[in-house]
Amino acid sequence: MGCDGGTIPKRHELVKGPKKVEKVDKNAELAAKWKYCALSQEKLRRPIVSCELGRLYNKDAIIEYLLDKSAERPNVEAVTHIRGIKDIKELNLTDNPEWEGERRTAKGDRYEDIHCGMFICPVVGLEMNGKHRFCYLQTCGCVFSDRALKEIKTEICHKCGDPFKDEDIVVLNGTKEEVQKLKEKMEEKRVKTKTKKSKKSKAVETISTPPESKEDTQSPPVDVAGRKSQQNGDESSQSGG
Numbered sequence: 001m002g003c004d005g006g007t008i009p010k011r012h013e014l015v016k017g018p019k020k021v022e023k024v025d026k027n028a029e030l031a032a033k034w035k036y037c038a039l040s041q042e043k044l045r046r047p048i049v050s051c052e053l054g055r056l057y058n059k060d061a062i063i064e065y066l067l068d069k070s071a072e073r074p075n076v077e078a079v080t081h082i083r084g085i086k087d088i089k090e091l092n093l094t095d096n097p098e099w100e101g102e103r104r105t106a107k108g109d110r111y112e113d114i115h116c117g118m119f120i121c122p123v124v125g126l127e128m129n130g131k132h133r134f135c136y137l138q139t140c141g142c143v144f145s146d147r148a149l150k151e152i153k154t155e156i157c158h159k160c161g162d163p164f165k166d167e168d169i170v171v172l173n174g175t176k177e178e179v180q181k182l183k184e185k186m187e188e189k190r191v192k193t194k195t196k197k198s199k200k201s202k203a204v205e206t207i208s209t210p211p212e213s214k215e216d217t218q219s220p221p222v223d224v225a226g227r228k229s230q231q232n233g234d235e236s237s238q239s240g241g
């Protein structure tokens with residue numbers, strides 16, 4: 001039977017109520033990229049590193065991955081381009097003085113303000129919370145807002161004074177297109193270094209030690225194969241009462 005025009009609305013059509021808007025908050029999703037390690041999904045905490053594609057990781061997670069690449073882990077596709085410790089760079093981040101970590105509501109529940117970033121741009125003070133573009137310099141690992149790098153033209157790092165070029169700037173958590181570009185750049189670079197290595201230039205060896213290695217005593221050097229050199233130093237100091 002045709003019922004054009006004269007349909008009687010059924011009850012569920014009348015009482016629609018508020019539509020359940022399951023809007024996965026895009027902001028929250030974006031903000032998460034700036035808060036959690038792209039590999040382990042744990043909260044980012046120093047030392048934080050980035051790769052040639054501008055993702056953020058906890059250094060521990062990457063080291064663990066490099067020590068045993070075959071172990072099964074989720075998100076491993078995020079790091080398959082990392083071949084060794086040389087493919088990551090420890091970031092030199094600037095703390096946000098406003099950041100209080102987990103805050104408490106009036107009830108005492110813990111919550112986090114997703115719009116508050118842990119870090120800021122040391123030049124213009126923008127928060128690194130996903131709302132603004134941020135970049136790091138592959139030369140020194142210092143992190144700045146895109147705005148700072150664009151507005152204040154410089155050839156030396158705003159933070160540590162190391163010289164850098166435009167090509168050393170890597171956008172953090174960039175768009176798909178940007179990541180694609182970074183990928184192409186990375187692959188190009190890898191082909192180049194391969195051909196360079198085969199020439200085996202001895203010039204590199206004669207260069208005296210770089211000045212930066214002097215002050216850098218905070219983090220013990222870790223290489224791909226080795227663990228931290230602390231493993232059996234604890235036993236001797238067990239004098240007690």
Ligand SMILES: [Zn+2]
Nearest residue numbers: 140142157160
């Ligand atoms: Zn720097």
